[in-house]
Amino acid sequence: MGPGDLPPRPPESPLPFDTSQVVVRGCTLCDYEARVVEALGADPLCPWCYGPTERRSVVGIIMPEHVAPGQKNPYAASLGRLGGLKGGPARAHKLSAKQRREIAIKAARARWGNKKKR
Numbered sequence: 001m002g003p004g005d006l007p008p009r010p011p012e013s014p015l016p017f018d019t020s021q022v023v024v025r026g027c028t029l030c031d032y033e034a035r036v037v038e039a040l041g042a043d044p045l046c047p048w049c050y051g052p053t054e055r056r057s058v059v060g061i062i063m064p065e066h067v068a069p070g071q072k073n074p075y076a077a078s079l080g081r082l083g084g085l086k087g088g089p090a091r092a093h094k095l096s097a098k099q100r101r102e103i104a105i106k107a108a109r110a111r112w113g114n115k116k117k118r
């Protein structure tokens with residue numbers, strides 16, 4: 001299990017929909033850090049070393065009114081959406097200057113090619 005993995009939610013702390021948040025929680029003793037869904041004011045122990053944890057940042061809030069019966073797990077859906085939003089811009093920045101130039105040249109060629117035919 002790596003630091004980015006979501007630990008299984010402890011069964012003894014059911015999360016009410018109206019107070020759930022997606023937070024980044026890290027251990028104050030070891031390297032544990034994970035994005036977890038937890039109730040407002042929750043203070044769970046580190047699943048790795050059982051040391052005290054702290055909230056590093058709040059990623060989002062679970063909105064219960066957007067969840068209709070029969071829809072997929074709101075926790076999974078929210079986390080998936082957060083991951084998707086993060087992945088898009090990150091990939092765009094990975095385009096190198098050379099790649100951007102090649103794309104621009106391709107576009108320019110296509111433009112000039114069309115003009116010559118006319």
Ligand SMILES: [Zn+2]
Pocket residue numbers: 027028029030031032046047048049050051
């Ligand atoms: Zn720990």
